[in-house]
Amino acid sequence: MVNTVHTTGVFKHKVRWCQCQSAPKKTVQLFQPQLFPASHLQPETAFTFDVLDHFHIDAMECKTAAASFIKKLCRLTNNAFPHVVPNRERELCQVSRQWHDLQSRKWLGFGHDVEKTPQNGNLAHYCPACPQPGINLPDDWNSKSAYHNYRAMNLANLDRKNRDATGIGACACARHGCFVPHTVVDFQKGGRYAFVSKGV
Ligand SMILES: [Zn+2]
Ligand SMILES: [Zn+2]
Structure with a gap:
């Protein structure tokens, strides 16, 4: 089971991992359909790339805090009982930082496994x-x-x-x-x- 966080809410999905000999890691299997895993060994939560872009713009334009954004998603998922929806605020804080860092690296020429690491001010x-x-x-x-x-x-x-x-x-x-x-x-x-x- 993987909890998937999207712009329309938080949903539980059954995931059948590829077991082939040449199968990529679970994290890579999630990245392929544009899902960002919140942990690396046994991912149980993933954010869609869409919701990460959405949160970034909300945070910049509307000054939305992660807690409020997650509350909104819980409401969208289940307006009558938002508290039964898994709260993924901690994971959002962590993943949205990683997402923004990866984007900055990509935009400024540090993506695609290049050898150089960014120095002060390079990002x-x-x-x-x-x-x-x-x-x-x-x-x-x-x-x-x-x-x-x-x-x-x-x-x-x-x-x-x-x-x-x-x-x-x-x-x-x-x-x-x-x-x-x-x-x-x-x-x-x-x-x-x-x-x-x-x-x-
Ligand atoms: Zn397979
Ligand atoms: Zn200027």
């Missing part, structure tokens, strides 16, 4: 609209007109006494608002924009 997207020599600038570009215009952003300032960092700051391009890789810094107690100028 961050540069602003696609900002000028980058060699990528979206003509060979005879004028360095002055293409100068980056960054501004400091103050993301989440928490004034709590028991925290080491009281917030985070980052630099974003002033025109498009995209964060600049390598510029996210923690605000330590007391310090504020001094750290951001270090980031710039």
